Amino acid sequence: xxxxxxxxxxxxxxxxxxxxxxxxxxxxxxxxxxxxxxxxxxxxxxxxxxxxxxxxxxxxxxxxxxxxxxxxxxxxxxxxxxxxxxxxxxxxxxxxxxxxxxxxxxxxxxxxxxxxxxxxxxxxxxxxxxxxxxxxxxxxxxxx
Amino acid sequence: xxxxxxxxxxxxxxxxxxxxxxxxxxxxxxxxxxxxxxxxxxxxxxxxxxxxxxxxxxxxxxxxxxxxxxxxxxxxxxxxxxxxxxxxxxxxxxxxxxxxxxxxxxxxxxxxxxxxxxxxxxxxxxxxxxxxxxxxxx
Numbered sequence: 001x002x003x004x005x006x007x008x009x010x011x012x013x014x015x016x017x018x019x020x021x022x023x024x025x026x027x028x029x030x031x032x033x034x035x036x037x038x039x040x041x042x043x044x045x046x047x048x049x050x051x052x053x054x055x056x057x058x059x060x061x062x063x064x065x066x067x068x069x070x071x072x073x074x075x076x077x078x079x080x081x082x083x084x085x086x087x088x089x090x091x092x093x094x095x096x097x098x099x100x101x102x103x104x105x106x107x108x109x110x111x112x113x114x115x116x117x118x119x120x121x122x123x124x125x126x127x128x129x130x131x132x133x134x135x136x137x138x139x140x141x142x143x144x
Numbered sequence: 145x146x147x148x149x150x151x152x153x154x155x156x157x158x159x160x161x162x163x164x165x166x167x168x169x170x171x172x173x174x175x176x177x178x179x180x181x182x183x184x185x186x187x188x189x190x191x192x193x194x195x196x197x198x199x200x201x202x203x204x205x206x207x208x209x210x211x212x213x214x215x216x217x218x219x220x221x222x223x224x225x226x227x228x229x230x231x232x233x234x235x236x237x238x239x240x241x242x243x244x245x246x247x248x249x250x251x252x253x254x255x256x257x258x259x260x261x262x263x264x265x266x267x268x269x270x271x272x273x274x275x276x277x278x279x280x281x282x
Contacts, residue, residue, distance in 0.1 A: 063187040067178035068251040068263045075270040100276030107269030118258040
């Protein structure tokens, strides 16, 4: 759940910021007030809120799971944004990018099968609703 | 796949140093932040015990957390600097994917995490996937 939020909030926040920033006039350091005004634009405010949400969920995840467990999961954000652009914005995705999506999904599925924290018996591995994980070597033994 | 090369006026070494600076500062930031969160303890439990305000206070009173965030901010500025000289199609995928591998190494070395075969394979797969996704043809 928390890891799902991590991988959803980051790309959505970035997209909102990008969308918001493309609608404001160029900002220069000569007029720093224009930067403050930009923060209150709806899309940019939404982007910042989503990124704060991302950071809060990321910190929560890090408080009960290893860094090497959480970081690959954040890679799912790239998959989310690619799939959003494919099915929402109807952009074409090249074969290379589909290969990237498959690699990330397999990689995240792979790490999610293992324990999330060192020196503790396996806590429940989070289930990623958005990833169609292929059959991942369940017989693979955990090497400690 | 076409491999993007740095713009001519920047040498290969300078380009590599800029990307290395992004990767190193970002890895240091991630490791310090992770160490800070481990030292604070399970945030869900803290929140259950002393509410959201208590959880926020626990994070904001941890010096290690600020060290981590400072390095993450440095990484952001290093990224901006690199983007001044190098194409985004090189900097974004290279820094995003390399960071995953350096974090796995740093996690094992400094946080003494159990980076087993499963996690190595996962880090390499996600690293390759991020590179393909960020750098692949449109």
